[in-house]
Amino acid sequence: MFPPFRYFKPKRIEEVTAFLAEHGESARILAGGTDLLVGMRRGEFTPDVLIDIKGIPELQNLSADNGTLPIGAAVSVNDLLDSAEVAALFPILIQTALRMASHQIRNRATVVGNLCNASPAADMGAALLALGARVTIASPRSRRVLPLGEFFTGVKKSALGRDEWVISVEADTPPPGSRMGFLKQARVRGPDLSTVNCAAVLLPDGALTLVLGAVAETPVVVTGCGSDKGNGIADRVREAIAPIDDVRGSAEYRMDLACLMTRRMVEKLTADSRRG
Amino acid sequence: MDSHTIEFEINGKRASLEVVSHRTLLQVLREDLHLSGTKEGCGEGECGACTVLVDGRSVTACLTLAVEVDGCSVRTIEGESEGPDLSPLQEAFVKNHALQCGFCTPGMIMSARALLERNPSPTEDQIKEAIAGNLCRCTGYRPIIQAIREAAARRKDQSAKG
Amino acid sequence: MSEGLIGKGVPRIESFEKVTGTARFVGDMDLPGMLHGRMLLSPHAHARIVRIDTSKAESLDGVAAVLVGEELPYRLGLYMVDKPVLASGKVRHHGEVVAAVAAVSEEIAARAADLIEVTYEPLAAVFDPVEAVKPDAPLVHEDLHTYHTIKGVFFPRPHTNIANHARLRKGDVEEGFAAADAIVENEFSLPQVAHVPLETHRTVAHWKRNGAIEIWSSAQSPFAVRNLLSVALGMSHSRIRVVVPHVGGAFGGKAGIHLEPLVSLLSRKAGHRPVKLAATREEEFSTLPCRQGLVARIKTGVTKEGKITAQKIEYLWDAGAYADYGVNIGRAAGYSGAGPYDIDNVWIDSLTIYTNRPFGTAYRGFGHVEFFWAIERQMDMVAREIGMDSCDFRMRNLLRPGSVTITGEEITENTGSVEKCLEAVAAEVGWKERSSLGSGGNGKVRARGIAVLHKAPAMPSNTAISAILKFNEDATVDLMISGVDYGQGTATAFCQMTAEHLRIPMENVHFIWNKDTDRMPYDWQTVASRLTFMGGNAVIRAAEDCVSQLKDMASRALDVPVGDLEIQDGKVFVAREPARSIDYRALVMGYMFPSGNSIGGPVIGRGTCIAEGLTVLDPETGQGLPAANWTFGAHGVEIEIDTATGEIQVLKLASAFDVGRVINEALCRGQVVGGCLQGLGTALLETFIYNDEGCLINNSFTDYKIPTARDIPIETKEIFIETPQLNGPHGARGVAEHPMISIPSAVGNAIADALGVEIMELPLSPERVYLALKRKGNRD
Ligand SMILES: Cc1cc2nc3c(=O)[nH]c(=O)nc-3n(C[C@H](O)[C@H](O)[C@H](O)COP(=O)(O)OP(=O)(O)OC[C@H]3O[C@@H](n4cnc5c(N)ncnc54)[C@H](O)[C@@H]3O)c2cc1C
Ligand code: FES
Ligand code: FES
Secondary structure (H helix, E strand, O other): OOOOOEEEOOOOHHHHHHHHHHHHHHEEEEOOOOOHHHHHHOOOOOOOEEEEOOOOHHHHOOOOEOOEEEEEOOOEHHHHHHOHHHHHHOHHHHHHHHOOOOHHHHHHOEHHHHHHHOOOOOHHHHHHHHOOOEEEEEOOOOEEEEEHHHHEEEOOEEOOOOOOEEEEEEEEOOOOOOEEEEEEEOOOOOOOOOOEEEEEEEOOOOOEEEEEEOOOOOOEEEOOOOOOOOHHHHHHHHHHOOOOOEOOEOHHHHHHHHHHHHHHHHHHHHHHHHHO | OOEEEEEEEEOOEEEEEEEEOOOEHHHHHHHHOOOOOOOOOOOOOOOOOOEEEEOOEEEEHHHOEHHHHOOOEEEOHHHOOOOOOOOHHHHHHHHOOOOOOOOOHHHHHHHHHHHHHHOOOOOHHHHHHHHOOOOOOOOOOHHHHHHHHHHHHHHHHHHHHO | OOOOOOEOOOOOOOHHHHHHOOOOEHHHOOOOOOEEEEEEEOOOOOEEEEEEEOHHHHHOOOEEEEEEHHHOOOEEOOOEOOEEOOOEOEEOOOOOEEEEEEEOOHHHHHHHHHHOEEEEEEOOOOOOHHHHOOOOOOOOOOOHHHOOEOOOOOOOOOOOOEEEEEEEEEOOHHHHHHOOOEEEEEEEEEOOEOOOOOOOOEEEEEEOOOOOEEEEEOOOOHHHHHHHHHHHHOOOHHHEEEEEOEOOOOOOOOOOOOOHHHHHHHHHHOOOOOEEEEOOHHHHHHOOOEEOEEEEEEEEEEOOOOOEEEEEEEEEEEEEOOOOOHHHHHHHHHHHOOOOEOOOOEEEEEEEEEOOOOOEOOOOOOOHHHHHHHHHHHHHHHHHHOOOOHHHHHHHHEOOOOOEOOOOOEOOOOOOOHHHHHHHHHHHOOOOOHHHOOOOEOOEEEEEEEEEEEEOOOOOOOOEEEEEEEEOOOOOEEEEEOOOOOOOOHHHHHHHHHHHHHOOOHHHEEEOOOEEOOOOOOEOOOOOOOHHHHHHHHHHHHHHHHHHHHHHHHHHHHOOOHHHEEEEOOEEEEOOEEEEEEEHHHOOEEEEOOOOOEEEEEOEEEEEEEOOOOOOOOOOOOOOOOOOOOEEEEEEEEEEEEOOOOOEEEEEEEEEEEOOOOOEHHHHHHHHHHHHHHHHHHHHOOOOOEOOOOOEOOOOOOOOOOOOHHHOOOEEEEEEEOOOOOOOHHHOOOOOOHHHOOHHHHHHHHHHHHHOOOOOEOOOOHHHHHHHHHHHHHHO
């Protein structure tokens, strides 16, 4: 049961921008609603206006062009799973999608919504961060492109200004021979939020981008990992993350899981690349 | 209060309805359309008791606004069969004892229906994945998985024959 | 007697309604003029209510009634009358109902509830039963000494937090310990958990202008609701009608009385309009009752040869804020709590203790899931201590014909065999061959564990049930019995029994679904796995009553002695001349001779069953006969533990029960498969989590996880042993609760056996297992 609000379903990007400019804080974008409506039911937000963006054709965009994959703001997680292109070029997104929520939820949940909700445990957040993705942000003034690393600013906080919103997220196709993977630890094997997640991309030149989620206020890129398997990497993980005790796990368990998952990830990716 | 007239198809029949923006599809199905087969177990997308199909895709009706289905086709458990007949899927549930209290059953059948439509011969793991968003506290799931396997096999037999 | 239908796996009779979504649950009901209720919950665990201002809520358009505790001088409870309808004076747990609203829509009711202003003054709270028994602990119930309870059965200790103290004394434990070669002492615990029926508690009530009350509720026991309400309100039973339609799971959590009084009183205040109240999932977790927590301390004396000489046990039950039902769980643990073992010297103190937590009630297993976690872990630890195989050790000590239980009951050939159950599961999981278990590789370790169990129905010694069979003109028969089938399949089993005993096809038995106290014969409660057993007996007696009426008329019609008559295929016939027969149709409304003279009359069969032979237990020693029958069982598991993450995958679960006689194979198996997974929930993941202020922080499915389809064991095996129960219907015993019991201990034992870590608390979550392994690694 939700408190009353007004509902708009614009057909064009500019209308969304205009509505946001008009209503400011009291308006919220409704994508799949799987975070928003739960939050509203719990009284965490009480928007006066919901702007449903699923009626805008451009936001359904999901076709790679010139080595870049744009994922429009209305693309659902299951849309990703249905895309042969994504399966071929971005296996990490498929692995992530398969570990997210339930089939019913994924039919509604959008990839961009997962980013905009800015949960430290956001699974797509981790995977897209590992891919070095960027978000395209619209506002009445202009469009700007922001690396995802600068987009997440805190627990449920993003760099979006009050009249800004995200049109799409773009990821560049990794060069041939790249390896990538997603790992998730949760309390049950069925749908559950991550206790810790780990996403990584290993380029053919040996550069590794490793992301850990649910271990700090935002998903964390662990830098300077290389792909060495030594203890060095665990030390860097310990320095980079700052897990807390919460209902899903203790800081100690999360810290150890993060190190373990990092190790497993590096092993998996290097084994993959040896296999060729 | 903000309201909208929506036109949609419900279990194959066209409907036009005035709905208030903040009401969920679940509320409108149960309270306005008196289709009470769809159940509420949590209201937060976690239990799957409210699963219905919108344009052939399964969604949780508790996290879908009624206004959002304007122009869509909606199927609920009430559209699964007619009169005294049961669909093969429903029959497989009965035969395999795939229900106890029956509260999860409508949502479970809708998830199974969506699965069989996108994947007519699912593996056991695919079945588990497809119903992992439908909680059942009674059956231990095993008979439900069996029922879905059997329904899939029967469908295959029938399409092979005919 | 041929028993064609008994044992068959016929599909449940209400399948059609349930797969088509046409089965009606309380939430599906809509009455003309119906209002919607909403509760306001306490944000504090223990606080004085200084002031409640309802004026804003009352002035909201569409609000018909606002109720607060001070208006309601009623107290409720099944065994211990300690529960107010709404908190009054103070709140005793986070989530307790403080006020309630009835309004024309759910939305308005919710808004009105938000407008009620309550001022609280927080009080010192107590969250742990061990703390709560200390002399200086804050008191949860200052007026305990004034509460009504069943004298001589329950023993509250006034001016403390102890709601009940059950004692069991058999033999002399000190002597037993003196004779022991080894003494093993341990403390185990487990947290509160939730039942999680998929349907939350829901009630529609209509307090009519003529003063009568009608209630539709998702309750387990319509007569218990009526009785407790009648007692609380001081109203005649005949003025209260309780109807129970389909119920979406219950597991004990819908036994006794819950929302019914509140909704009735809202209806009265709202100008006698019907009111519906559906608990939200959050309320289901924090407002409606859960399963009690437990701290168990066990001291066992044992000889080198593996004979247990003495066992001294202390059970500290975390009842939470109320113990109206909970006291009986503590009592059951008092008479059953040493497990199915033959021990000469036993001492049990079972204390039901109030704390400022949400309160506990019956939950599938009625205390046994909880204390068997301790008993069966202890048995493995004792066996390890004396270097004996834990299966052999159990075999050495199990109850067998000739043994005497801890309350003094002698076990006979027909009591059922726990040995056979243990043998069966040990063989099935390859217990003896476990040394050859390969590792799964990659830090994964395979492990096997076993555990046994027993349970008897926990019920007052005068518990009764009745059934009516009433024939229709076409010789179909209506079956009326008030036991509620919320998924167990008992309705189907009753129809099988009726058809079998009347010798008619099952489709000719019409089971009356809505349980209506105005129309149906009495039943105490649907709990304790007693329904198939006692209800079955009542149904069979009702059928026999019909048969004797039919034969009586037929004997006069055919002019042969009753003794010469038999029945088959809906006919009464002369045994030696089967051609001389009368169709039931010619008898069921009375028989008419060709002359027009008529005899007999409509056939209505009546059957009853009362728990015969049970006694009240001796208050000092607990000796007596508490159990109508014992169902024994055992589980064996094989698991794979990922030692790097602590995750457990159940590879195989084998479960055996001595059910006496299987009435419906498929439904019986269904109870086991479902109950075992519920047991795995308790074993592996379920727990209430609180913050420091005592607020339940995982009161939603986001953070209270139950097993999903991806969390089931890879393989399960259900084994039924059939040692007939002499007084059971067709020899059957109940098996609804037993599958859950001892699953946690079997898993815990497997972990200890393979990895050498003794985990003493539940759940065996990945984190707990991982940290236990890590601590051990640090120590070694
Ligand atoms: C049962 C269940 C299970 C879940 N499991 C998982 C899981 O396993 N892993 C996981 O990561 N998440 C999980 N989630 C959370 C959620 O499903 C995801 O975060 C999802 O991707 C959110 O997308 P959405 O389209 O539903 O977002 P919405 O709820 O529509 O929006 C989320 C937030 O972002 C804002 N927003 C949405 N789109 C835009 C935009 N284009 N521009 C600006 N702001 C925008 C909204 O206003 C809102 O505040 C689960 C949720 C549920 C209910
Ligand atoms: S009611 Fe919709 S998922 Fe539970
Ligand atoms: S049958 Fe009861 S919840 Fe599934």
